[in-house]
């Protein structure tokens with residue numbers, strides 16, 4: 694069959710977006726890996742599926758698959774592209790869109806200037822919610838990597854994140870430490886690894902080694918996790934500007950009992966179709 698798709702990105706974190714409201718297709722992990730390949734396939738960091746809701750109180754179901762074929766709970770940059778896509782495809786006329794994900798519900802709002810505001814829900818800190826093997830919640834954990842003690846914060850944005858403070862993202866050991874922590878046994882579902890450089894109380898630089906992908910140009914949930922980590926440790930004040938290699942996101946978080954709000958761009962690159 695021919696599968697219609699749209700290539701999109703959020704600050705260079707790139708996606709294959711598929712409308713499964715008006716199309717029918719089954720995409721298993723092996724096919725997803727093949728489609729994700731940047732030479733033999735379409736090439737993307739994540740596949741985003743737009744599906745009819747399974748509950749009456751949301752507009753769509755939003756499913757996310759990493760390039761390695763693993764299905765995951767959330768994708769922030771993808772959520773902004775999801776909102777742009779369903780409006781462009783006329784799958785809705787609403788500019789306030791609610792979606793269900795495996796990690797919880799998201800509220801998407803498309804602004805007049807094309808930027809998208811996403812209510813990402815509340816962060817979760819209990820080790821069991823991340824999940825992280827740890828005796829009790831803390832704002833600083835440590836693990837051993839080749840005899841080196843690595844200190845990190847950890848939380849869930851629906852998906853798991855570790856946040857490591859670094860003096861400079863330019864010299865951060867992303868390629869060495871990223872994969873080691875992603876697959877560390879302390880994280881039973883693996884983890885996204887953020888390297889955060891605090892520039893000012895309202896500004897950070899960030900690089901993210903994403904679970905199931907590797908380093909990406911931007912990570913929306915990673916930007917949320919980094920900002921939340923800095924705010925709750927008293928190092929940052931909301932709103933926080935997060936500068937990633939692909940560009941800048943604004944993250945707001947008032948306090949533990951409120952949602953994290955992420956605002957940023959969503960870009961449509963091209964439409965295509967592929968035989969599967």
Ligand SMILES: N[C@H](CCC[C@H](N)C(=O)O)C(=O)O
Pocket residue numbers: 706738739757759765766767768769770771852853885903904905906911912913914915
């Ligand atoms: N790699 C992530 C999913 C995509 C997150 C990222 N692309 C974003 O914008 O939040 C995970 O395995 O949880």
